[in-house]
Amino acid sequence: MSSTKEEEHVFSCYEITEECVKEALEEDKGRSAKLLSWKTENFTKKGDNYMTVVKSLKVKYKSDQRENEKSYVTKTLGHNPMKAFRDITKMGFHKEAQFYSEVAPALNVQLTEVGQLPLRIPACYYTSLELKEEVIILEDLRSRGFQMYDRRKEMDVAHITLVLKELARLHASSFLLRSNDGYENLEEVYKFITVDWINLNDESIKFSRELFEGFIENAVAILNKVGKYKQAIDWLNKLKPNVHTKVEEQLMQKSPQFSVICHGDCWNNNTLFRYNDKGHPAEVVLLDLQLTRIASLATDLNYLTFTSLEGLDRRKNINSYLKTYYMTFQEILEAGGLKMPFTYEELLEEYKAKHVFGIMSALEIVPLVVGEASEVPDYGNISEGGTDSFVQKQRDNMLQMFEKNPLLRQRFLPIFEDIIDGDIS
Structure with a gap:
């Protein structure tokens, strides 16, 4: 051997x-x-x-x-x-x-029993959670022609449509599962999924609070440099003292009709696509399920649309995108004999209600998305008590990127259009 x-x-x-x-x-x-x-x-x-x-x-x-x-x-x-x-x-x-x-095996049973395909996620062949022996072994999707999307590019209509449909299938499958005896309270069945990084322990609360506040400071520094964004700057400064509480509320407060098993980290980098002979995306697979949680489906939708779409496209086409999501969700529930728990208008309102989470996610993710490898901060090397220096380094990188990387300006500034137009309080 x-x-x-x-x-x-x-x-x-x-x-x-x-x-x-x-x-x-x-x-x-x-x-x-x-x-x-x-x-x-x-x-x-x-x-x-x-x-x-x-x-x-x-x-x-x-x-x-x-x-x-x-x-x-x-x-x-x-x-x-x-x-x-x-x-x-x-x-x-x-x-x-x-x-x-x-979780995935239970959700896939629900889907296949109503004539639907299993979730499009990698096949898992081995897991170990033994101390210092933690390992997961998964299918290598490259063998089936899947490849990463260029994280520096915003998703176009064809790509985002596939992702929205798969998110809808994931979310709706948890509704199917919840309709079964013994699964009405998914939080009790899968207690591990209720643990979240934002309030894991005192250290994680301090860390996440410092990160959120730092991302706001970085955004304000950029907007001050650009000028003409006073309304957005005022909104960010007002949010800063309570940002951790506000984000936690948006993640933890659940209305029954919107509460689903969420991906939690659905953006460009955590998807793979297979393309047809004409180079068009034909299938998507969702990756990296470390941040799965039971939360409002609108948190996934905000995370995806604020981090992976160009701002003008998001604002111009959001109704079309959400209707695609809604129709797929409805298709899955109807296959299982269930009625939709919300109308499209209610979905749109819930999506808007979770914009703070979408904006804060974008403040972290967008600089990572558009940066070159040399410009990407290294989370793996944050030292004890080093959050401030980490955030400061990201701020310095962003200010330099703003001068030489047009993608940052193109993707970053539209984040604040919803604030300026009064679509978020």
Whole structure:
């Protein structure tokens, strides 16, 4: 037996073992598959991942007297100098592993029983949550032609439509599940999914509060540099002292008709697309489920539209986009014999009511989206008590990017149009 390891991520605290590779292979190919050799390789770059160490796992095996090769994707839990970030990443890793092992199978049963396709997420072949042995082994979707979308580009109509439809399927499937005996209270069935990074413990609360306040300070610095954004600056300064409370309220306060299992982190970087012969997107897969939560479906919609769409497109076409989402949601519920719990007008109002979360998400994500690798802040190296210096470094990068990177101006300034036009209080 042979194994080869490429250079490990600087914060990786656990190496893949032969035993977990065997178990993943047997789960995928059956117990007759015999592992011959394996190796891990780096294939992501800075800016692609923030909470886990992601690698490619190349496996050679023997089955039916033939030698074969298969590629998988491994996710391991990284190690960060700051306790708050370590706690958050561990929480997220555990949530993702349990989503794959417990939640996704239950949701897929609901979908397939009403004649729908399973959720478009990677197949999961192995999970371990043992201390210092945390690992997830997933399908390598590149083998089916899926590829990352350019995170520096806003999604066009064809791409965002696929993502909205898949989000609707995810959200609606939890309504189907909730209609079953014993699943009426999903928070009790899946208690792990109610844990959230914004209020995990005292350290995470302090960390998230400092981040939110820092993102507002960075935005104000940019707007002051640009000028002509006094109304948005006043709104941000008014929000700053209570921003953590406001975001927490938007995530935690649930109206029954909108409460679903959310992706939590649905933006450009966490999607893969397969294209047809004409180069048009034909299918999407949702990735990175570390921030799944039970919350208003409008939090996912705000997160996606504020981080992954150009501002003018979002504002001009939001009715069309939300109607696409609504119709897909309705299709799934009707297949299961359920009535829609809300009207389209109520969906639109709920979407607008969660704009603070959308704006705060964009203040963090958009600079990451449009930045070059050298301009992307390294969450993996935040030191204990170093949130201020981290935010300051991001601010310095943003001010420099504003001079030389037209994408930042193009994507960042339209975030505040809803404030200026009075669409948000």
